[in-house]
Amino acid sequence: MGRERDDGSRPGAWRLLLNNHLAVSGLLLLLLIGLLALAAPWLPLPDPDATAPVDRLLPPLTPGYPLGTDALGRDLLSRLVWGTRVSLAMGISATLVAALVGSLVGLVAGFAGGRSDGLLMRGIDMLMAFPYILLALAIVAVLGPGLVNALYAIALVNIPFFARNVRGVTLGLARQPFIDAARLSGQSRSRILLLEVLPNVLPVIVITISTTLGWMILETAGLSFLGLGAQPPQADLGSMLGEGRKLLFTTPHVSVIPGLMIFILVMGINLLGDGVRDLLDPRLKSGALSRPLPRTRVERAQTPTLQEEPTSLLEVRDLHTGFSIGRQRYHAVHGVDLDLASGQTLGIVGESGCGKSVAVMSITGLVASPPGSITDGAVWLQGVELLGAPLARLQALRGGAVCHVFQDPLASLHPLYRVGDQLVEAIQAHQDVTRRQAWQQAQALLAEVHIANPAQRMRAYPHQLSGGMRQRVCIAMALANRPRLIIADEPTTALDVTVQAQILGLLQRLRQQHQVSILFVSHDFSVVSALCERVLVMYAGRVVESGAIEQVISAPAHPYSALLIGCIPTPGQGPLQTIPGSPPALDRLPEGCAFAPRCPRVQERCTEGEVGMTRLGDGRSVRCLFPLQAGESP
Amino acid sequence: MTAYLIKRLLALIPVLFGVSLIVFLMMALIPGDPASAILGAYATPENVARLNRELGLDRSLPEQYLVWLGNLLEGDLGRSYSLNRPVLAEVGERFSATLVLAGSALLLCSLLGLLAGLVSAVRQYGWADRVITLLVLVGISTPSFWLGLLLILLFAVKLPLFPASGMYAIYGGGDLWDLLHHLFLPALTLSLVAAGVIARLTRTAMLEVLRQDFIRTARAKGLSERRVVYRHAFRAALVSVIPVIGIQAGFVLGGAVYIETVFQWPGIGSMLVQAIASRDLLLVQGGVLLVTVSYVLFNLLADLLQSLIDPRLR
Numbered sequence: 019m020g021r022e023r024d025d026g027s028r029p030g031a032w033r034l035l036l037n038n039h040l041a042v043s044g045l046l047l048l049l050l051i052g053l054l055a056l057a058a059p060w061l062p063l064p065d066p067d068a069t070a071p072v073d074r075l076l077p078p079l080t081p082g083y084p085l086g087t088d089a090l091g092r093d094l095l096s097r098l099v100w101g102t103r104v105s106l107a108m109g110i111s112a113t114l115v116a117a118l119v120g121s122l123v124g125l126v127a128g129f130a131g132g133r134s135d136g137l138l139m140r141g142i143d144m145l146m147a148f149p150y151i152l153l154a155l156a157i158v159a160v161l162g163p164g165l166v167n168a169l170y171a172i173a174l175v176n177i178p179f180f181a182r183n184v185r186g187v188t189l190g191l192a193r194q195p196f197i198d199a200a201r202l203s204g205q206s207r208s209r210i211l212l213l214e215v216l217p218n219v220l221p222v223i224v225i226t227i228s229t230t231l232g233w234m235i236l237e238t239a240g241l242s243f244l245g246l247g248a249q250p251p252q253a254d255l256g257s258m259l260g261e262g263r264k265l266l267f268t269t270p271h272v273s274v275i276p277g278l279m280i281f282i283l284v285m286g287i288n289l290l291g292d293g294v295r296d297l298l299d300p301r302l303k304s305g306a307l308s309r310p311l312p313r314t315r316v317e318r319a320q321t322p323t324l325q326e327e328p329t330s331l332l333e334v335r336d337l338h339t340g341f342s343i344g345r346q347r348y349h350a351v352h353g354v355d356l357d358l359a360s361g362q363t364l365g366i367v368g369e370s371g372c373g374k375s376v377a378v379m380s381i382t383g384l385v386a387s388p389p390g391s392i393t394d395g396a397v398w399l400q401g402v403e404l405l406g407a408p409l410a411r412l413q414a415l416r417g418g419a420v421c422h423v424f425q426d427p428l429a430s431l432h433p434l435y436r437v438g439d440q441l442v443e444a445i446q447a448h449q450d451v452t453r454r455q456a457w458q459q460a461q462a463l464l465a466e467v468h469i470a471n472p473a474q475r476m477r478a479y480p481h482q483l484s485g486g487m488r489q490r491v492c493i494a495m496a497l498a499n500r501p502r503l504i505i506a507d508e509p510t511t512a513l514d515v516t517v518q519a520q521i522l523g524l525l526q527r528l529r530q531q532h533q534v535s536i537l538f539v540s541h542d543f544s545v546v547s548a549l550c551e552r553v554l555v556m557y558a559g560r561v562v563e564s565g566a567i568e569q570v571i572s573a574p575a576h577p578y579s580a581l582l583i584g585c586i587p588t589p590g591q592g593p594l595q596t597i598p599g600s601p602p603a604l605d606r607l608p609e610g611c612a613f614a615p616r617c618p619r620v621q622e623r624c625t626e627g628e629v630g631m632t633r634l635g636d637g638r639s640v641r642c643l644f645p646l647q648a649g650e651s652p
Numbered sequence: 653m654t655a656y657l658i659k660r661l662l663a664l665i666p667v668l669f670g671v672s673l674i675v676f677l678m679m680a681l682i683p684g685d686p687a688s689a690i691l692g693a694y695a696t697p698e699n700v701a702r703l704n705r706e707l708g709l710d711r712s713l714p715e716q717y718l719v720w721l722g723n724l725l726e727g728d729l730g731r732s733y734s735l736n737r738p739v740l741a742e743v744g745e746r747f748s749a750t751l752v753l754a755g756s757a758l759l760l761c762s763l764l765g766l767l768a769g770l771v772s773a774v775r776q777y778g779w780a781d782r783v784i785t786l787l788v789l790v791g792i793s794t795p796s797f798w799l800g801l802l803l804i805l806l807f808a809v810k811l812p813l814f815p816a817s818g819m820y821a822i823y824g825g826g827d828l829w830d831l832l833h834h835l836f837l838p839a840l841t842l843s844l845v846a847a848g849v850i851a852r853l854t855r856t857a858m859l860e861v862l863r864q865d866f867i868r869t870a871r872a873k874g875l876s877e878r879r880v881v882y883r884h885a886f887r888a889a890l891v892s893v894i895p896v897i898g899i900q901a902g903f904v905l906g907g908a909v910y911i912e913t914v915f916q917w918p919g920i921g922s923m924l925v926q927a928i929a930s931r932d933l934l935l936v937q938g939g940v941l942l943v944t945v946s947y948v949l950f951n952l953l954a955d956l957l958q959s960l961i962d963p964r965l966r
Contacts, residue, residue: 140666140670143667143670144667144670144671144673144674145674147667147670147671147944147947147948148671148674148902148940148944148947149901149902149903149905149906149943149944149947150902150903150906151903151906151907151909151910152905152906152909152924152940152943152944153940155906155909155924155925155928155936155940156675156678156936156937156940157678158928159924159927159928159931159933159936160678160679160681160682160933163928232792232793236795239795240795240796240797240909240910243795243797243910243913244909244910244913244925245925245929246925246928256795259795259797259798259801263801263914266801266804266805266809267809270801270805273798273801274798274801274802274805277795277797277798277801277802278798280795280798281793281794281795281798284793284794284795285789285790285793287793288789288792288793289789292789308776308859309773309774309776309858309859309862310862310863310867312871312877312880313871382872384868384871384872386863386868409877413874413875413876414874415874416871416872416873416874417872417873417874417875418874421872422869422872424865424868424869424872426865429864429865429866430865430866430868430869431866431869432866432869432870432884432888433866433888433962433963433964434887434888434891434961434962434963443873443875444873447873447874447875448874479963479964481963481964492869495869495873
């Protein structure tokens with residue numbers, strides 16, 4: 019519920035909770051009901067148990083009886099307030115008992131581990147094998163009906179929820195260094211549990227209370243409704259409802275009103291509970307779970323017009339892509355240009371977080387959106403402007419003329435479908451062929467990417483294949499519809515070195531056979547140099563250098579390129595080089611050259627305004643005021 | 653798959669053993685003398701002594717358990733004193749009615765919940781999502797026994813569309829149509845709360861899955877959004893929703909106690925309430941045992957269904 023905004027700074031928990039309107043309304047509702055219940059003895063209400071046979075079954079809004087009377091002529095408003103008091107007390111007590119016992123079991127099981135853990139948790143599993151309410155019913159059957167027995171029964175059936183949740187967290191905590199430190203300092207186990215573990219477990223206990231309190235109120239009311247909880251003359255909301263039920267057809271208000279009260283009470287608890295959970299368990303926070311749109315949102319101020327007929331297969335002009343998280347805007351890519359001719363290979367190199375993946379994902383609109391959006395620029399593929407193209411047009415090109423190979427082949431393949439079916443789906447999305455034909459084609463594709471026993475592998479699920487084989491499947495899928503362009507985003511990063519070389523060899527061969535262009539993203543200069551003719555070096559969302567790969571490697575012009583090339587490990591060349599410092603925060607880019615704070619050659623002018631691209635001849639350009647000369651080192 | 657099935661079936665043994673032990677101990681540890689508790693206030697000392705012998709209560713606890721377990725395996729759950737017939741016969745008869753009600757409620761809540769959760773996720777932050785989110789919140793906050801009364805008031809009294817109670821019409825009826833007519837309101841009542849829980853989880857599961865890498869792959873393949881959502885995302889979301897449906901089986905089977913009481917459905921739930929009122933503890937024991945075993949089997953079914961969808965689990 020409620021979409022509260024997360025500022026960069028963390029405001030207090032209370033303020034966050036108060037920003038959530040639904041949680042606040044729940045809190046107010048509960049406060050009101052709680053105050054009413056607490057104040058019951060001092061309110062000007064008639065005796066809830068005073069019977070008046072003359073005034074029986076009066077409808078609501080009768081003078082003197084705002085909610086009417088029940089079958090014995092007792093004032094319903096007064097009974098409602100007193101009944102709420104009992105129901106609240108029951109629910110809260112049951113919750114406290116369950117929380118106390120359950121948390122203790124969970125703490126001990128998680129902290130002791132081993133055999134006691136096994137034994138305790140088996141016991142908890144046994145309790146959970148029973149349908150929730152049924153076990154409570156059986157306990158009441160044994161102990162006999164009554165308010166206190168119902169309380170124990172409901173508490174007992176809720177113990178497992180606390181025990182399980184608390185054990186889970188305690189188990190994780192017990193392996194933390196600070197617990198080891200406390201142990202080594204000679205503190206007793208119970209002291210460590212109380213002082214070190216318990217405070218860290220509290221949020222989980224609160225979360226579990228927020229989910230179970232509503233249930234416990236409902237279930238204690240339920241037992242009373244069945245006549246197994248509160249016994250007359252004492253009444254809680256459930257027993258009022260149960261007694262009124264016999265008069266449902268003649269005087270429905272006697273049962274409808276107490277039921278409504280239970281509903282309002284539990285609703286308040288759930289509203290507040292959702293807010294508390296959003297706060298304490300960020301994973302569940304709804305704002306973090308926005309559904310990505312079919313394509314990246316494009317919010318350009320103006321639609322770009324074509325200056326001249328595009329000559330390249332792919333032209334990207336002045337691309338700006340960023341992420342909006344809360345009020346913060348992260349400029350992942352700002353102002354990237356790139357050109358890729360038919361049959362060419364272009365590499366994009368940079369540290370992680372430099373925007374290279376976001377840049378290539380923007381081409382076909384695959385940047386998750388929200389939070390991502392493209393704010394400026396244009397992408398032409400075979401003369402079609404992709405950012406402004408209708409979705410159907412884009413979908414026809416995706417997987418058709420332009421294909422992707424992603425970094426992690428296990429995560430990229432659908433875990434529940436056989437690889438053959440996934441290949442067939444890719445083929446049938448773009449070609450009008452029967453399933454049998456598509457299956458044949460898919461099998462041929464697997465053979466083409468050198469998968470042994472393709473007929474057999476077609477029936478395998480992704481988790482049954484090795485990492486290298488999975489990536490071959492992904493490449494086969496990219497080839498399915500004879501694409502003009504393959505965008506490979508770190509396709510070898512997740513693989514080990516020998517497999518990496520095989521995959522690079524495969525891409526190289528396919529490129530020559532099919533005349534396909536490849537846009538290859540990597541953080542590794544040596545990988546790019548093995549495959550690509552040209553290279554772009556990116557830093558903080560911008561291209562800082564471009565040119566033919568041999569020239570850039572042998573004589574880098576940008577200090578960043580030089581340092582990045584220096585990081586390529588060469589055997590017997592001393593310790594591994596690194597670039598000191600880290601890339602700038604993308605929401606607070608510095609003025610001028612973004613690399614200036616880490617640059618060994620930085621001068622005052624570098625930080626005094628935009629640094630443009632300078633052409634160096636030979637198709638090379640660099641974004642640096644003081645580029646390196648050939649043979650110079652940074 | 654066969655190996656998985658055998659593994660799952662073997663894992664049932666300790667669970668069922670534990671359940672039988674808990675049920676046995678619960679009755680064996682009744683404060684006071686069980687025989688007089690079972691026979692009630694008017695029991696003569698001779699009757700108490702005879703029942704004690706019959707129940708084997710003059711022997712040690714482990715011995716008693718073994719005898720009880722042996723009888724249980726032979727299908728002997730003892731004799732209900734309040735109804736004066738074998739517990740198994742009564743419980744078996746009642747159980748079929750509960751199974752009809754709980755089974756249809758489970759089907760209904762799965763359909764409603766999955767559909768609502770799906771729509772909610774696909775139209776995130778749209779009006780449909782807001783309405784469903786609100787309905788879900790109302791659903792999980794509503795006492796089902798009260799909801800049942802409201803539905804009776806609305807659809808049996810104000811608009812007499814459905815009968816207010818029973819499983820079949822007293823005169824005539826008795827066919828499938830008659831059963832469905834009587835089933836509709838109680839099944840709907842029983843399913844609404846569970847549907848809310850399932851809807852909520854389906855929404856979250858869908859939103860989580862839609863952010864996964866394989867969804868990006870599906871889009872990169874040029875698939876239509878419909879295919880991405882329904883074939884790729886929904887199937888993956890089902891893997892985490894199915895176990896929750898299994899857990900909901902427990903809430904539905906337990907909740908049947910209320911609903912059967914409200915709608916006077918002749919199932920195990922209403923039987924249990926009567927049995928508790930008349931302190932017929934053997935009947936309670938038999939009923940609780942049978943419903944719990946069926947819940948365990950429902951969960952097994954959910955596990956198998958999950959492994960059918962997810963090859964990684966097999």
